[in-house]
Amino acid sequence: MDHSLSEASGDSPPLSADVSPDRTATIMLAMLPKIGPRTLVALLDHFGSAQAVLAAPGPALAQVPGVGPKLIHTIRTAHHHVDLEGLLKWCDENDSEILVQGTSQYPARLNDLPDAPPMLFVRGDITTDDQLAVAIVGTRHATHYGLKQAERFGYALAKAGVTVVSGLARGIDAAAHNGALNAGGRTLAVLGSGLGQIYPSEHEGLAKAVAADGAVVSEYAPDAKPRGGMFPQRNRLIAGLSLATLVVEAPDRSGALITARMAGEQGREVLALPGNVTSRASRGCNQLIRDGATLVQTVDDILESLGPMRESVTTSDGHQVRNASELKLNEIERTVLEAIDAESTPIDQVIARSGQATHRVIATISVLEMRRLVRRLSGQYVSRI
Known part of the structure; x- marks a missing residue:
């Protein structure tokens, strides 16, 4: 049987058209009392989605570690515990938004946490x-x-x-x-x-x-x-x-x-x-x-x-940053660095790409080498670290 959120938790209050069922279910589940981050993670891992958690029967919920009779009752009567419409209205009136895990707006670094919050205000x-x-x-x-x-x-x-x-x-x-x-x-x-x-x-x-x-x-x-x-x-x-x-x-x-x-x-x-x-x-x-x-x-x-980051970050000015030390570079140093590949790059090619004078490129490579951003592979080749 296809269970909807309203079937799982009674007649829910009307919601704005731009609030998806998945987002609605996640917000409601996260706001329930007595559910901590780890229990939330366990529930979502077990059922696959917040909608599935809210639609689950009591015996299925009881299979999740840490979920007892009181919490099962809370989940089964979720709309009695969460004023979802009021919550969304408060956010709208107070210039606030709700970021749900799994969306592009949610901070990516928090996904590394075993108990990452399913949503943030x-x-x-x-x-x-x-x-x-x-x-x-x-x-x-x-x-x-x-x-x-x-x-x-x-x-x-x-x-x-x-x-x-x-x-x-x-x-x-x-x-x-x-x-x-x-x-x-x-x-x-x-x-x-x-x-x-x-x-x-x-x-x-x-x-x-x-x-x-x-x-x-x-x-x-x-x-x-x-x-x-x-x-x-x-x-x-x-x-x-x-x-x-x-x-x-x-x-x-x-x-x-x-x-x-x-x-x-x-x-x-x-x-x-x-x-x-x-x-x-x-x-x-x-x-x-x-x-x-x-x-x-x-x-x-x-x-x-x-040091070097796991993934490069594109800053608002369009630069690809692979190592935090790059943030202290001046414009010439940044230009020369961006002309160097992760693979072996001929210095002549660096000079041509950067548009800088030969003596300036050689001096800048030495600075970048001291900052552990590049390495010389030979007298004529260099690569990014």
């Missing part, structure tokens, strides 16, 4: 440029040194064309966002609450500025108030959206260390700014360095640590 825009992103995190109780460094790195990364990701919290997070905004760059803020419950409330102005030059992101319903357990959960998204996570200041018990651990588990780079050995605020950073995190002093350290 977003105010602002997530673009292809945001694939080049670095998280900056740290303590809410930052020192003057920590605040200045977070702002400095946020500014320098944004100037280099890297999106700065953080959590809109007091202290290091806010300084990092402000640094990126002051540079005229992009920044993403991931919330541990809903978009309608900005926390802390004094950062509503900052959230508005972030949305204008990036995006404010949450996996929670707009009216979800912040609770302690929501912040560690959102930290996986901060790490997941980023190629690397930089911890600027963190005591030995800090949420920033959770983000760093999650970044490591996700196979992302973990970076730390060293601090005074007598400063409680730097204990976590110094421990990370002791345990193998990359010590960072300048933005060049960050870009070098990222």
Whole structure:
């Protein structure tokens, strides 16, 4: 029998014509109470789609680990628990949108997570440029040194064309966002609450500025108030959206260390700014360095640590970036690099393609070689790394 969403969950409220059944089902399922990310993933893996989950009979739902009688009842009566029409109306009235996993708008990097949220609420825009992103995190109780460094790195990364990701919290997070905004760059803020419950409330102005030059992101319903357990959960998204996570200041018990651990588990780079050995605020950073995190002093350290990327990224200015260090190149260096293939390329061909003088190309190749972007194969041949 062909079960529709309404058959599975009663008479659903009318929806806009541009809301597809698959998207409708995913939103409804994700908004049900007592369903965490891992249970959602398990349900979707088992049934293949949100529509199939909502249409499934109780015995079939019971076969999924973690799904008991109460949750089965919730799924079978989904429309009683989710005001879908009201949710969509709120998003429309508050310049927000819902990004569903599996669509082109959903951040590709989050697909690497085993418990990626099936949907995100977003105010602002997530673009292809945001694939080049670095998280900056740290303590809410930052020192003057920590605040200045977070702002400095946020500014320098944004100037280099890297999106700065953080959590809109007091202290290091806010300084990092402000640094990126002051540079005229992009920044993403991931919330541990809903978009309608900005926390802390004094950062509503900052959230508005972030949305204008990036995006404010949450996996929670707009009216979800912040609770302690929501912040560690959102930290996986901060790490997941980023190629690397930089911890600027963190005591030995800090949420920033959770983000760093999650970044490591996700196979992302973990970076730390060293601090005074007598400063409680730097204990976590110094421990990370002791345990193998990359010590960072300048933005060049960050870009070098990222190295070659799994997939090249096309930036908004049309350049193909394969290595984050390319972001620091000047126009001539970029022109020469783009004239070099991944395979063996004759230097004479590089000169012809780039349109630069011979002596300038030779000198530039030496610079690119020192930056580990190209390698000489012989006196007359070169290739990209």
